Amino acid sequence: MAGMEELCQQNQTLQAQVQDLTRNHRRDAYPLQTAPEFQPFSEAIAVVEIPESLRTLVLDSYDGTTDPREHLAIFNTKMLINGATEQLKCKLFPGTLKNGALTWFSSLPPRSIVTFSDFSQHFLSQFSAKQANQITSASLFNIRQKSGESLKNYLFRFTNVFMQARNKDPTICTEAFENGLSAGPFNEDLPIRHAQSLDEIRKRAAPFIIQEESNRLKADRDKEERARHQTNQPRRTDPFTDRGNL
Structure with missing residues (x-):
């Protein structure tokens, strides 16, 4: 009986070792992949730091159910008063979004926000009630x-x-x-x-x-390099034309 118990114990130990090896093999064969970082801003906008004076600025929020033009007009007015640049407006505007509007922003392709003009136009187009019904x-x-x-x-x-x-x-x-x-x-x-x-x-x-x-x-x-190369090429001379100019 003691021999049977020892055999069962060895069998359980062996099964545990096989399971560990299987898990390690799967982990090595199929390494975990991390999702790309969400970054909708262009590189030029992403590196812009928000001044401390604008970090505490109170801005109205927008959830996608009201007039987007009114929200954008209020936002632009506050940005004008505080002297915010176009790039800062791109960084600050998403902070005013919530619910459906925030979901829309979170789905934007990477590096797709290049200017605030384009960003705001996409925003207005997105939340036009007339288009939503079509x-x-x-x-x-x-x-x-x-x-x-x-x-x-x-x-x-x-x-x-x-x-x-x-x-x-x-x-x-x-x-x-x-x-x-x-x-x-x-x-x-x-x-x-x-x-x-x-x-x-x-x-x-x-x-x-x-x-x-x-x-x-x-x-x-x-x-551009080909265009510069062609511009720097020496002008070919026509021997007959040049002879006539002598």
Whole structure:
């Protein structure tokens, strides 16, 4: 009997060791991935620090159910009085949002806020009551990424429309987004593992948007360098023309 108890104990110890090895293998094979940090501001805006005098400024809040123009007018008036720059307005305005308005802001693509003018226009478009009553599920499937439109802009535009839709079913949202996406790296990535929500789409799109922006900047740089090179090229002379000028 003692031998059987010792054998059972050894068997339990062995099972525990196998379970530990299995867990370690899974952890090594499938390392945990942290979600990209939410950063909707451009790099130029992100580095701007809010002065202490504006940190304690009391601002009216907005939940997405009232007139967005009135809220924006009140905000702009306070910013004018306090001498806030356009970049500071971008940093301070999200602090006035709550409920549905804050949810909209939290869904913005990374680095999509470049100027306060564009930011405020997207805000006004988003919370227009007239538009909110016109968005249906069929409208979402009619959205297409335009020729030459960046992934960032398409995601921004789709998000604006989706947040106005009466039916915010996540399945309809992800299918409509993928339906309107143009051919490209992100379009090839999404079908491999279909997204379950717009938030997942936004997170998975982040590295593709960064890569796209990097390629665009390098293409612009190369274009400028070619233009400078052509400008610095010595002018070719025509021997017949030059002979006539002698």
